[in-house]
Amino acid sequence: MSLDGSDSANKPSNFIRHIIDDDLAANKNAGKVHTRFPPEPNGFLHIGHAKSICLNFGVARDYQGLCNLRFDDTNPSKEKQDYIHAIQEDVKWLGFDWEERLFYASDYFEQLYQYALELIDKGLAYVCDLSAEQTREYRGTLKEPGKNSPYRDRSVEENRDLFKRMRASEFVDGSRVLRAKIDMAAPNMNMRDPTLYRIRHGVVHHQTGEEWCIYPMYDFTHPISDALEGITHSLCTLEFADHRPLYDWVLDNISIDCHPQQIEFSRLNLQFTVMSKRKLTELVDEGHVDGWDDPRLPTIAGLRRRGYTAASIVEFCERIGVTKSDNSVEMGMLESAIRDDLNTNAPRRMAVLNPLKVVIENYPEDKVEQLSAANHPQNEAMGSRSVAFSREVYIDRDDFREEANKKFKRLVLGKEVRLRYGYVIRCDEVIKDAQGEIIELRCHYDENTLGKNPEGRKVKGVIHWVSAQYALEAEIRLYDRLFNHPVPDSSKDGVDYHQRLNPDSLQILSRCYIEPALADAAPGERFQFEREGYFCLDSASSDKIVYNRTVTLRDSWEKIEEEMSEG
């Protein structure tokens, strides 16, 4: 925070912004900044994509530049229109706007084809008849150079003819590809005559239908798409660093007057979850989770349904920063971001998750009081609501013990506790069933304790409650980490990530009681259930009330309890 009140000190500082600062200082790109977010529509976006979105759109915003949304749709066999809709929803929900700049790599198929012809004409690309397997053999290994394809020296005329016939559907899948003619002995594998085009029959492309049977590869498409859109800084993840020489090669060898700069940053790794599209797709397809928006998934849709706000995700992305180092971010980082947001913005309510009936014997049976409860303890502007109080209420089973030491600041047999926003009560009797399980508490209340402390004694504990008569019944879903290993897909010990799924990642409490003011909550609306955590009204359930727990409150009692049990 700067003392002069300017907000420049709050802008993120990272190596990419340094590069841009230098470019601007040197008047590169005529002082313009233009980025793009280029997902392949083969799945839902996840928190790792959010990092890229915040980076690309954030940089554009802070440098008065532009950021495009572009679907990198060059492999129709993996892509779906459904994903295109979902991705746009997620980017918008995060708060970013590509305005009129929505593009598809497939928009450029014809231009790409013409550039391929140009490479052929320059003797820099050739049609190769090697099978996929042969191509692999010819490529060599990491330490040994490859060898030239026998088709490498075909004439320009023959290459033109063959490539046009590839497009004209004359050849079957896998029979031929178009390759760049670079260097089969290059130490960088990507430069060993990479494939530029492959043949794909029998797939309907979600944008171009059956117009094409040849599809350009990423390495050929990406630099050209960037250049055609006037991108200045092409930001991507680290695994593409080895592709940069090829990115540059393509642009250096075709007639195009724009040459974006590719800059790589490290992808986000979040502990106790997986982030690869392949694994997320498997979790969904194999039914380990309930769809792409399952609240346990690190997808944007999952986090949204879980109750995460867009602001908290953006804040999280700012906190983790952008570097080139490998990282393994703790879940606590994400949780802290959403707690910060919800602590200041979520109205408070009371809900009892594991109900235990309490009968207040000295409270008249037909009496009902509407007690006033502030919606937020630190923000009066959020107003208040009334909470019905009656002779029978529910409290949480965890808030009662027959005997306990003084560290237990809740209800104990023979002792007092305050009902939040209400009276102090004393427990006089415990009713048990035949199995010895507690089924009901008999209590007395002190009518002089509403809004004031009792006279002559201190009551430290405060517990939440709901009126048995006026409470609403609800289902509450508690989520835990999806995996029980910090790096579920670690290849270190040869264990498959499926074996590290946490069997207790979802706990459903079907008979919870929530306060009557929650009757008119809207789907997706978020609340703090006092002393329990932050919850969000599920957006996909209609026949019953379902709340998802977004995150718990910080809990120092848990630690005290552990220490006591350890002795």
Add this chain to the structure above:
RNA sequence: UGGGCCGUCGCCAAGCGGUAAGGCAACGGGUUUUGAUCCCGUCAUGCGGAGGUUCGAAUCCUCCCGGCCCAGCCA
């Protein structure tokens, strides 16, 4: 000696030759009708290691150690 990239607190991360920011976590203490929030305080003589250059090194040089990525007609 295949090529590329990276090592700053338990996690994330500033730092760009002038003497180790910040956040998360943790640990003390205060306020509190949420064991929440909030507030105050503690938390790297040390920057993967060893040498060297320099008045001065996390920053420059050398060597070493460790980690990640690359052999799709995926992106």
